[in-house]
Amino acid sequence: MPETTADEDDPKTAQRAGTTDHADPLPLVPRRGRGAKIVRLAATGVILLLAFGAAAYVWEFYVAAPWTRDGTVRVQVANIAPQVAGQIVEVRVHDNQNVRKGDVLYVIDPVDFEVSVTSADAEVKNREADLQVKNAQSARRQALTTVSTSVEEKQQYAGQAKIAQAALESAQAQLRQAKINLERTQVKSTVNGRVTNLLMRVGDYARTGTSNISVVDTDSYWIDGYFEETKMPNIHVGDRADVKLMGFDPRLTGTVASITLGIATANAAASTQGLPDVNPVYTWVRLAQRVPVRIHIDHVPPEIPLIAGMTATVVVNGGRAPAPSWFMDLRARVSALTHATTAPTIEADRR
Template sequence: MADDDLSDARPSRERAPSLARRRWWRVVRLLATVVILACACLAAALVWQFYVTAPWTRDGRVRVQVASVAPQVSGQIVDLRVADNQNVAKGDVLYVIDPVDFDISIATAQAELENREADLQVKRTQAARREALSTLSTSVEEKQQYAGTAKIAEAALASAKAQLHQARVNRGRTEVRSPVNGRVTNLLLRAGDYATAGTVNVAVIDTDSFWIDGYFEETKLAHIRVGDVARAELLGYSALIDGRVESITLGISNANASPSTQGLPNVDPVYTWVRLAQRVPVRIRIERVPDGVTLVAGMNATVSVGEPGAHGGAFWKTLRDRFTGPSASSGQERVPGAAAR
């Protein structure tokens, strides 16, 4: 009997650890499933925040103002003082037009001025002499004629002075100067070329005017305000450019707004089920450029607005609004153009 009792107790003791191990593995598998599910939800939330709520775009461009330089006088270029891709300061001479003809114009205008001065002196003397005579020696009409002749001579002298001033101004315009601090680009001009007044022949990039345009989807504009911190990463550099939102464009082109030949709206009858978000330009003022980064107009940039993590709460708000509708605070109307101000 004792042997039978011992044999029955041995299997029961062996089964107890086996059942405990199975229960433990069930708990471990359940916890692992919960952890994996939580990680998946967190990853989905982060992806949603990054692609839907966080204001960022890879569609950015470096922009700059370009000064189109054209001479104000015509003539042959005798001295080209810049080269392609050369840095220049505001007021530096870019090229010189042959000044010989303008020197002759100054000499001619100076001679004409002296002639008019002498003529005026004669006319004034004659008018004064007639004015001193009595009506017995000359008539009132003759006095008026000589006085009028003196006035005409005064006007001719003023015209001669203006012509001399214009000749000197044109002489100074033979030295064509840079209107901005910048860099000469795409220079095709050569000494000996003929420069025509009003025709652009030199382009100078204004290096003080660089900015970045970020073309954000319209779904991101709710999280962008003028003055927000912005960062841009150029395609060829890893360092970030610091800036701020300077303005938001209040209008983009609309193909349906173009009138037909009869002046009626030209509406495209094709409408797709997939509605693509329009892209709106946002101007970023550059505040700091890292060392080693060279700004070139037309470069691609990835632009993000706001401090990192500042838009984390927007994920839950957007998710809530999608299921419950916009909240009262988000439904408040904004005056058009308020963001731009």
């Protein structure tokens, strides 16, 4: 019989030997797992491409394209002053009322002016009668051929007729002026717009040439965008502009109408001795100047009420497509955050 050892008879030893000689092969990676890995890689690539595209888009509109969040809605205001003086007897409008050009705003007491019209009309009639008499006398003298009527007498009567004609024309001019002054007692709006900050009341005294009522000209709204001087090479008259007002989602569209050719500088002021007053500045802090650009408003959504002084974000697009709303919002928020974090530091450096 063959010899056996204790190790061979030991079941644990045999089990370890069998395990060493007959090891199971490694499991294969299923094909389904490989497909999921490829999908993940493809998705990562697509996301990277979109990220690069978005970065290029943001660079174009945030850095290259001229834009500013320092925009303001502007409007012209008609400060209306009476052309005649007198006590106000009637106010026909109230504060914030819409008016049309030619509407009567208030009335000045017309009694004195009506008297002036009556007096001037009577003077015209008197001068007409005098002219008729002078013309008749001159005609009779001119018709006489006797020696008793000299040439000097004829010229004298002809001159009197001309003087009477001149007096009549002067009286007619005074009558016309009196009628105009009477019409001016009804002070009218010179523009289409809205009455603002109305403080007058019946009984106030209106003085000639002194403004006492203001009307916002609703046909004159425009946008002033204050662009950094580094953005000015890409801004031209006629370029398209997109405007977003703070607090309103719809956007306004406009066109660059004009560019200011000068801004004030503190160094231009003279000191008490007439020398230039140059302010000391830190050479390492150089802030770009802001240049006003006037934007003509082409379209206003009906749900947006334009109010002078509103804050606006302005993007000059030139021939490019308009920037999306979400991007203009993001741009304004990033700029506001940047300004909020850097302004205290700059102010501290200045001090």
